[in-house]
Amino acid sequence: MCDGYEPLRALVSPIVAVTTTYQGRSNGLIVNSALRASLSPEKLRLSVIVHKFNHSHDMIFGAGAFTAHLLRSDQLDIVEALGMRSGRDGDKLATLPHVRGALGTPVLKECLAYYECEVVNVMDTGASTFFLGAAKAWGGEGAGQAMMSQHVRMSVPPERQAQYDADLLAGQEFSTRKAEEIAPVVWRGFESGGA
Numbered sequence: 133m134c135d136g137y138e139p140l141r142a143l144v145s146p147i148v149a150v151t152t153t154y155q156g157r158s159n160g161l162i163v164n165s166a167l168r169a170s171l172s173p174e175k176l177r178l179s180v181i182v183h184k185f186n187h188s189h190d191m192i193f194g195a196g197a198f199t200a201h202l203l204r205s206d207q208l209d210i211v212e213a214l215g216m217r218s219g220r221d222g223d224k225l226a227t228l229p230h231v232r233g234a235l236g237t238p239v240l241k242e243c244l245a246y247y248e249c250e251v252v253n254v255m256d257t258g259a260s261t262f263f264l265g266a267a268k269a270w271g272g273e274g275a276g277q278a279m280m281s282q283h284v285r286m287s288v289p290p291e292r293q294a295q296y297d298a299d300l301l302a303g304q305e306f307s308t309r310k311a312e313e314i315a316p317v318v319w320r321g322f323e324s325g326g327a
Contacts, residue, residue, distance in 0.1 A: 146278040149201040149214050150180055151225070151238040154191035158225055158238050161188040162215030164281045166200050169264055176267035178247055183260045185306050187219040192263060196251045196320065197235040200265070201243040204276035205283055210240065216292060216299075234269040245272035253319045259310035261317075 144164040151160035165181035178200055182189045192198045203210055214224050225238055233239040233248045240246065249265025256262075288296045 144281045146280055147203050147211060147284055148180065149203055149210050149240060149243070150182065150188065150192070150198050151201070151230070151240065152188055152192045152195050152198045153232075153237050154195040157191070158223075159188045159191055159219035160214040160224055160228075160238065160240075161186050161219075162211050164284075176247065176270065177252075177264060178249065178267065179262055179264050181257065181260050181262050183303060183306065184310065185259075185303070189261060192251065193254070193261065195237070197237055197249065198251070198263065198265060199233055199235070199237040199239055199246055199248045201240050202245040202272070203279040204244045204273075205279045206276070207243070207279060208284070208287055210243075211279070211284055212292070216295065239271075243272050244276050244278055245274065246270060251319070253322075254317050256315045256317045258312060258314045259307040 145166045146164070148163050148166040149160055150163055150166070151158065153159075161182070163180055163182060167179050168177075169179045170177035180198065180200055182192060201210075210228060213228055217224065229241040230238040231241065233246075235248045235250060237248060239248065247265070247267040248269040249267050251263050252266045253264040254261055255264075
């Protein structure tokens with residue numbers, strides 16, 4: 133691994149659960165790459181970067197919508213449900229209390245905050261896609277401390293550590309292979325010069 137990698141591991145957002153629904157099927161994943169993307173309190177926008185190997189990636193792209201949930205530090209059960217297996221293998225939301233939101237995406241109950249977003253633009257990064265979302269609805273508990281990446285890394289149960297390490301290595305290898313395969317993407321509505 134290059135010398136510059138470890139310091140970059142500190143350059144992450146809080147842990148965020150991202151959910152979506154596409155063609156009648158719902159799914160979710162965990163990211164540490166969600167950021168506020170607007171200073172305007174009247175035009176709430178946020179971005180999430182989703183790796184292309186995640187099942188949710190193509191679902192978000194197809195649906196054009198997602199909900200980002202800021203998790204509390206005590207919500208490791210959500211990280212385990214959405215981050216430790218693939219939605220290709222079953223319904224990851226089956227054990228998580230949720231409701232259908234205004235955009236049709238699952239909204240997890242009892243999170244610090246959630247933002248239902250319509251995708252308004254995308255950027256290909258090679259191994260992942262940067263989704264820019266305009267928040268159309270939001271809410272949440274508003275109480276508690278946000279979960280950070282370091283908390284998750286230190287809290288992986290011993291029986292899950294080998295899987296966590298293998299998944300991380302596989303993601304790193306995928307990212308290395310795909311890093312230079314950046315393709316131009318024109319998001320819906322921009323084909324004719326504007327949205």
